[in-house]
Amino acid sequence: MSNYAKLLSLGIPITKTSGTDKTLCPKCSASRKNKKEKCLSINIDEGIYNCHNCGYKGSTKIKREQEKKYFKPTWENHTKLSAKLVKWFADRGISQNTLIDLKITEGEEYMPQTQTSRNCIKFNYFRNNELINIKFRDGAKNFKLVKDAELILYNLDSADKSIVICEGEIDCLSFIEAGIKSVCSVPNGASKTNLAYLDNCYEKLETIDTFYIAVDTDEAGMLLREELIRRLGAEKCFVIDLKDCKDANEFLIKYGAIELSDIITNARPCEINGIIQASYLISELIDLYERGLPTGDKIGMKDFDDLLSFVSGQLTVITGVPNHGKSDFLDQVCLCLAVKHKWKFGVFSPENFPIQLHLSKLAEKLIGKSFKSVSDFGVRMNLPEVKSALNFIDEHFFFIQPSDEDLSIDSILNHARKLVKRYGIKGLIIDPWNKLDHQYNGNETQYISQSLDLITKFNHKNGVHTFLIAHPVKLQKDRITGEIEIPNLYQISGSAHFYNKSDNGIVVHRFFSADPIERRTEIHIQKVKFRHLGMQGMASTNYDMSNGRFNSRNEMSLDKSNWLYENKIIAPIQYQSTIPIENNTFTISTSNNEEYPF
Numbered sequence: 001m002s003n004y005a006k007l008l009s010l011g012i013p014i015t016k017t018s019g020t021d022k023t024l025c026p027k028c029s030a031s032r033k034n035k036k037e038k039c040l041s042i043n044i045d046e047g048i049y050n051c052h053n054c055g056y057k058g059s060t061k062i063k064r065e066q067e068k069k070y071f072k073p074t075w076e077n078h079t080k081l082s083a084k085l086v087k088w089f090a091d092r093g094i095s096q097n098t099l100i101d102l103k104i105t106e107g108e109e110y111m112p113q114t115q116t117s118r119n120c121i122k123f124n125y126f127r128n129n130e131l132i133n134i135k136f137r138d139g140a141k142n143f144k145l146v147k148d149a150e151l152i153l154y155n156l157d158s159a160d161k162s163i164v165i166c167e168g169e170i171d172c173l174s175f176i177e178a179g180i181k182s183v184c185s186v187p188n189g190a191s192k193t194n195l196a197y198l199d200n201c202y203e204k205l206e207t208i209d210t211f212y213i214a215v216d217t218d219e220a221g222m223l224l225r226e227e228l229i230r231r232l233g234a235e236k237c238f239v240i241d242l243k244d245c246k247d248a249n250e251f252l253i254k255y256g257a258i259e260l261s262d263i264i265t266n267a268r269p270c271e272i273n274g275i276i277q278a279s280y281l282i283s284e285l286i287d288l289y290e291r292g293l294p295t296g297d298k299i300g301m302k303d304f305d306d307l308l309s310f311v312s313g314q315l316t317v318i319t320g321v322p323n324h325g326k327s328d329f330l331d332q333v334c335l336c337l338a339v340k341h342k343w344k345f346g347v348f349s350p351e352n353f354p355i356q357l358h359l360s361k362l363a364e365k366l367i368g369k370s371f372k373s374v375s376d377f378g379v380r381m382n383l384p385e386v387k388s389a390l391n392f393i394d395e396h397f398f399f400i401q402p403s404d405e406d407l408s409i410d411s412i413l414n415h416a417r418k419l420v421k422r423y424g425i426k427g428l429i430i431d432p433w434n435k436l437d438h439q440y441n442g443n444e445t446q447y448i449s450q451s452l453d454l455i456t457k458f459n460h461k462n463g464v465h466t467f468l469i470a471h472p473v474k475l476q477k478d479r480i481t482g483e484i485e486i487p488n489l490y491q492i493s494g495s496a497h498f499y500n501k502s503d504n505g506i507v508v509h510r511f512f513s514a515d516p517i518e519r520r521t522e523i524h525i526q527k528v529k530f531r532h533l534g535m536q537g538m539a540s541t542n543y544d545m546s547n548g549r550f551n552s553r554n555e556m557s558l559d560k561s562n563w564l565y566e567n568k569i570i571a572p573i574q575y576q577s578t579i580p581i582e583n584n585t586f587t588i589s590t591s592n593n594e595e596y597p598f
Contacts, residue, residue, distance in 0.1 A: 152200050
């Protein structure tokens with residue numbers, strides 16, 4: 001979280017996003033005779049604040065609960081390898097010189113999969129010649145990384161202006177054996193959900209002009225390839241064709257080092273001046289034919305999930321009468337996607353300003369308890385729960401507030417593009433449309449059409465799903481019931497293009513009634529462009545005032561579980577779990593067909 005956001009979360013009213021400023025003090029200004037006197041000096045860049053009246057002062061840099069501290073293993077500078085291990089690599093086309101150049105070591109290590117100490121290969125991960133992590137591999141293909149060590153790319157120091165990225169250390173060694181020195185491997189196989197190594201190597205990757213993607217050709221490898229291209233930028237990426245081989249090492253063994261060294265010259269670009277040939281997509285098409293069209297990611301609310309799921313590259317437009325819960329419901333959708341599927345979001349939401357109030361609403365939904373102290377709102381969350389929620393939000397939500405106060409659609413998309421590269425956001429929230437700076441000469445319909453086209457192109461190019469809230473025109477009340485009519489997407493203020501150019505359209509409509517049984521919020525799915533992702537329909541929900549959650553009316557009781565720790569409607573986040581990769585141990589195969597080859 002930025003210093004700006006941290007200062008806001010302390011209740012300090014600031015209008016600038018950088019530099020120094022003077023403002024009201026949240027501790028004493030309200031009780032002073034001259035309530036408008038600005039007595040609190042702040043340095044936003046440094047996160048320092050000091051009140052010249054009451055002495056309230058501090059620094060956001062002191063609060064380091066959210067910063068991750070990594071364990072660094074000790075480098076044992078010995079490269080003596082057993083004859084068995086050297087032969088094992090030689091059978092895979094890897095010479096002893098390559099093993100020495102990459103500082104591969106060997107030794108005993110406790111492996112959690114076997115619960116015994118095993119002789120292991122040690123793939124040592126360096127950054128700027130400093131040991132950052134180690135991957136251990138025993139003879140039965142059990143793997144683990146050093147607990148609590150930082151995830152980075154293997155062989156990162158080799159990265160030049162162009163680089164090959166592959167899926168395993170042995171593939172990396174295979175390219176080096178073929179004379180291609182600038183090559184890195186991902187540290188955790190074909191994991192599409194844990195790409196922390198890209199965040200940790202961001203500064204280095206930003207200096208690279210060309211990426212050659214050479215991951216495995218199985219289903220998991222294709223998903224990893226798709227995510228790497230999205231994060232690194234399709235305009236910089238080329239895809240390597242491994243012919244009939246699963247990976248680079250199989251290619252080396254089958255075709256030899258010379259042919260592997262030439263493979264880059266035949267790599268196909270992801271984009272060629274806007275032209276896509278059908279032959280480029282044959283593997284993806286066959287995969288779709290064999291597996292069928294996949295559904296998108298669901299939020300865990302059954303009635304809604306039966307109607308709609310979410311994928312990257314789309315535009316969802318949400319509308320509804322003011323104060324009927326559009327922003328609230330969108331918050332729940334995005335939190336569920338973050339908790340259940342690890343989506344990250346860029347958030348432009350002046351409707352939810354100041355940010356600390358938005359954070360409190362998100363925390364309530366995550367924890368299932370009230371942030372407020374008033375007893376009418378149910379059980380209040382405790383301070384550890386507040387910090388836990390804030391940690392999760394900090395990792396998954398990035399709030400966009402341009403320092404130059406340029407609130408045009410171009411500016412918001414430029415900020416979002418940076419978040420794609422830096423943090424891998426998969427979702428963008430624009431809430432609402434009318435808070436953007438709109439500059440057009442008379443023709444609003446044409447301007448909206450062009451703006452929605454910009455968003456759609458951004459979504460397709462960056463693999464982002466944009467959620468856009470837009471208000472309807474003023475609606476009439478029913479003469480008999482007094483209820484406001486349920487709007488449709490064609491009634492969004494400004495243009496019918498909000499319906500025409502969206503992939504999905506949602507209307508949130510709340511029914512206020514003296515009878516608690518009749519109070520409800522209806523979620524109307526009025527448009528779904530692709531039928532394998534959903535269909536039109538309505539999900540009826542109850543709104544829980546104590547935690548801001550929408551609950552299916554078909555459920556027997558309101559959901560008050562802690563989504564971060566309890567397995568209710570949402571899969572839990574387990575920071576110390578037994579899930580592969582998350583605790584840095586994983587198994588590709590526990591087969592003991594090989595008799596301790598090294």
